[in-house]
Amino acid sequence: MTDVDLVLVGGGGAAHCLLHALGALRGLRVAVVDPVRHSGNDRTWCFWDRGRSPVEQAVTRRWSALRVVGPDGAAHPLAARGWSYALVRSADLYALARERAAHLDVTWYDEPALDVRDGAERARVTTPSGELRARWVFDSRPLPPPPRRPLLAGRREGAETALLQHFRGWWLSGADVDPDTATLMDFAVPQPPEGLAFGYVLPVSASRALVEYTVFSRHRLPTEAYDVLRGRFPGARVESTEDGAIPMTDAAFPRRTGRRVFRLGTGGGATRPATGYTFRAMLRQAASVAADLAAGRVPLPPRPYPRRHLGYDAVLLRALDRGLVDGRRLLTDLLAGSPDTLAFLDGTTTPRQELSLLAVTPRGAMARATAQVLRARLTGR
Numbered sequence: 001m002t003d004v005d006l007v008l009v010g011g012g013g014a015a016h017c018l019l020h021a022l023g024a025l026r027g028l029r030v031a032v033v034d035p036v037r038h039s040g041n042d043r044t045w046c047f048w049d050r051g052r053s054p055v056e057q058a059v060t061r062r063w064s065a066l067r068v069v070g071p072d073g074a075a076h077p078l079a080a081r082g083w084s085y086a087l088v089r090s091a092d093l094y095a096l097a098r099e100r101a102a103h104l105d106v107t108w109y110d111e112p113a114l115d116v117r118d119g120a121e122r123a124r125v126t127t128p129s130g131e132l133r134a135r136w137v138f139d140s141r142p143l144p145p146p147p148r149r150p151l152l153a154g155r156r157e158g159a160e161t162a163l164l165q166h167f168r169g170w171w172l173s174g175a176d177v178d179p180d181t182a183t184l185m186d187f188a189v190p191q192p193p194e195g196l197a198f199g200y201v202l203p204v205s206a207s208r209a210l211v212e213y214t215v216f217s218r219h220r221l222p223t224e225a226y227d228v229l230r231g232r233f234p235g236a237r238v239e240s241t242e243d244g245a246i247p248m249t250d251a252a253f254p255r256r257t258g259r260r261v262f263r264l265g266t267g268g269g270a271t272r273p274a275t276g277y278t279f280r281a282m283l284r285q286a287a288s289v290a291a292d293l294a295a296g297r298v299p300l301p302p303r304p305y306p307r308r309h310l311g312y313d314a315v316l317l318r319a320l321d322r323g324l325v326d327g328r329r330l331l332t333d334l335l336a337g338s339p340d341t342l343a344f345l346d347g348t349t350t351p352r353q354e355l356s357l358l359a360v361t362p363r364g365a366m367a368r369a370t371a372q373v374l375r376a377r378l379t380g381r
């Protein structure tokens with residue numbers, strides 16, 4: 001049995017954000033348990049922020065000139081107002097986090113956690129090679145949402161809406177792109193039979209860009225169905241591809257599952273339901289956990305998003321999923337029509353800003369979606 005201060009169960013994005021933040025501390029013994037040892041470019045993280053990010057050294061590129069393209073093909077500039085869109089390649093983040101945490105006593109266990117058990121003095125993590133005991137466990141394993149249960153059955157659990165944001169992207173070289181302007185959402189791309197789709201073009205130079213085709217819908221598509229944008233870049237060479245699916249759900253994910261066991265990352269609710277953005281929330285939680293540990297406080301990860309934001313997201317997801325709104329038009333209007341949208345995507349708007357955003361949305365449809373969400377949460381129907 002090995003005794004440590006922290007066990008990180010899952011060594012992906014959330015664990016690396018935490019390792020990076022722990023780099024400011026001294027004398028911690030940390031165990032990371034994950035059958036996969038991440039080091040390469042297995043994903044690209046994009047996020048909105050203002051000024052410098054805590055992981056600025058890993059930022060490949062920032063754009064303050066961005067545009068959104070409506071379903072009619074009209075391009076609209078985004079009112080960035082001090083915000084910029086940053087791109088981090090996972091290999092750079094993993095390397096930076098390990099470098100920052102190099103002075104800590106970190107041991108990597110390349111094996112799955114079989115069991116996580118809470119305890120009054122120590123939590124225990126069982127792996128195929130033995131047992132680890134720790135003061136605190138941070139668990140970021142992917143977690144399926146709990147089965148759906150309405151309020152009238154005692155306690156609301158599970159998802160009223162469960163969509164996926166699924167995508168495939170290509171790092172292209174030899175492409176002819178405007179190096180200064182990123183296209184955040186291009187809704188004038190071929191649409192799938194179900195859900196809505198948009199393209200991204202994120203240029204890192206005049207000839208290299210990450211191009212992505214993204215769909216919001218209930219189910220993933222066959223691989224070739226994502227290939228619809230390749231013809232737009234004749235002669236470009238594919239350096240690498242990446243694909244994935246991010247849950248977009250209004251299910252609640254607990255941040256604490258025991259006295260000494262916390263959840264982080266997507267499994268801990270860090271993924272914003274209506275956007276799939278997760279990275280900034282993981283950084284915020286990591287900074288807070290590190291500060292709590294330094295101060296000797298219980299390191300409960302803070303709520304990733306305000307409750308009322310999760311309420312808005314539930315309504316928006318319902319409206320998109322049930323076809324109550326023209327999603328492509330609504331998202332274009334929100335992004336192009338209000339300078340507050342970026343702060344909203346980050347989860348940092350005030351109620352006053354949110355009222356101005358509501359004015360951009362089709363009020364009748366949103367009222368119907370709100371009524372449906374409330375009824376479903378209460379009765380399950």
Ligand SMILES: Cc1cc2nc3c(=O)[nH]c(=O)nc-3n(C[C@H](O)[C@H](O)[C@H](O)COP(=O)(O)OP(=O)(O)OC[C@H]3O[C@@H](n4cnc5c(N)ncnc54)[C@H](O)[C@@H]3O)c2cc1C
Nearest residue numbers: 010012013014034043045046112113244265266277278279
């Ligand atoms: C391709 C892709 C691109 C994304 N791009 C963005 C983006 O641009 N912006 C953004 O904000 N978000 C993005 N996300 C969403 C989110 O930021 C990432 O999914 C992020 O990696 C979440 O971190 P995590 O630690 O919760 O999960 P992960 O990084 O997936 O880590 C979970 C880890 O748990 C491990 N694990 C599983 N089972 C066990 C077990 N039994 N024992 C131990 N370990 C286990 C897995 O091997 C994995 O390493 C993206 C997601 C994907 C998939």
